[in-house]
Amino acid sequence: MALLGRDAILNADDRKTVDVECPEWGGAVRLRSITGAQRDAFEQSCLIQKGRERRVNMRNARAKLIILCAVDETGAPMFSDADLSALGRRNAKPIDRLFEAAQKLCGLSEDDLGELTEDFDSAQNEDSTTD
Secondary structure: OOOOOHHHHHOOOOOOEEEEEEOOOOEEEEEEOOOHHHHHHHHHHOEEEEOOEEEEOOOOHHHHHHHHHEEOOOOOEOOOHHHHHHHHOOOHHHHHHHHHHHHHHHOOOOOHHHHHHHHHHHHHHOOOOOO
16 A cells, blocks of 8 residues: 555545435435544534533534535535524434434444543543642
């Protein structure tokens, strides 16, 4: 396998798309993979931190990921953050179908959010470097 350089990585066309049939809505929805920065923002949006306590907040998580991934035929985002509540009120079956496809497309497993809080908890239990 060839060793990649900076330009090869930064110029790679690595965003993938998939069309997901949503017969409940009368057609298909195109999803595009997210960037590393978008994944970080999505994961952060699913966490609530109060002081030293961190927990997962799955409220509208499916709609949040769909908003990040859904694009029109030109590749422009289909939704904005302002659509979060309205999208979250749509039929759960196609929302779940889109969410599962987006998870697969973006390399997100069901355990990823749980691991975020586990990592935080284990870091809390390590000895402090300050007195």
